[in-house]
Amino acid sequence: MDLRGRALLSGDRLRILLMLFHAMAQIVAEQEVENLSGLSTNPGKDIFVVRENGTTCLMAEFAAKFIVPYDVWATNYVDLITEQAEIALTRGAEVNGRCGHNESELQVFWVDRAYTLKMLFVKESHNTSKGPEATWRLSKVQFVYDTSEKTHFKDPVSAGKHTANSHHLAALVTPAGMSYECQAQQSISLASSDPQKTVTMILSAVHIQPFDIISDFVFSEEHKCPVDEREQLEETLPLILGLILGLVIVITLVIYHIYHKMTANQVQIPRDRSQYKHMG
Structure with a gap:
């Protein structure tokens, strides 16, 4: 191949690379995620926003903590004792998310990704005596935790990562087009991959809307x-x-x-x- 052919080939590669870079930049620009916890007067509450195409598609404000049982050796180093770690979702956590017409997801990471919270929301239509009605709900919660993280876990047996999942969850049920608000504490049980362990997720000061947000950064009418x-x-x-x-x-x-x-x-x-x- 002569020099001219090689130059054309290099030019084509450059154009392809530029096109890929432009496409990746456009994808990044289309979705933004923000942690706005600094705007909250409640030091224990986080505010998360997912935006797509320049507008808010998911907003979530809440305080969360997890009660996690784990095993430690007794003083005789023969028996096991179950301790409990209380892990709070700290402000300034890393956030990711996605929005869809009928399914949206919020992902939160903190303490160098030792802890991960995933919340899946679905929107459904139901036939009632008054006709079809649409609602949304929290359909799944997943909590990944690392018992080798020394801030909350003291000398655990078999330290490592575990995953706790909800089963058949139908929480925060809200009419479509509205946001969900609840100041009271709500508990959700999660079955852990750590055998015979149940993690308890406690939510409070909740205000969430994963669908149908009309105004940017503004919740719709509250469903209490x-x-x-x-x-x-x-x-x-x-x-x-x-x-x-x-x-x-x-x-x-x-x-x-x-x-x-x-x-x-x-x-x-x-x-x-x-x-x-x-x-x-």
């Missing part, structure tokens, strides 16, 4: 969890009853005042019949 609604009712019920009682007292006093005024204006009939002759 039943626990929050019950607590709100318990807080407002004494106030409502107090207002009703106060209103009843006021009405009673008004009626009594009117009755007293009417009877005061009537002619008083003497009880002693001998006084009748002085009347008229």
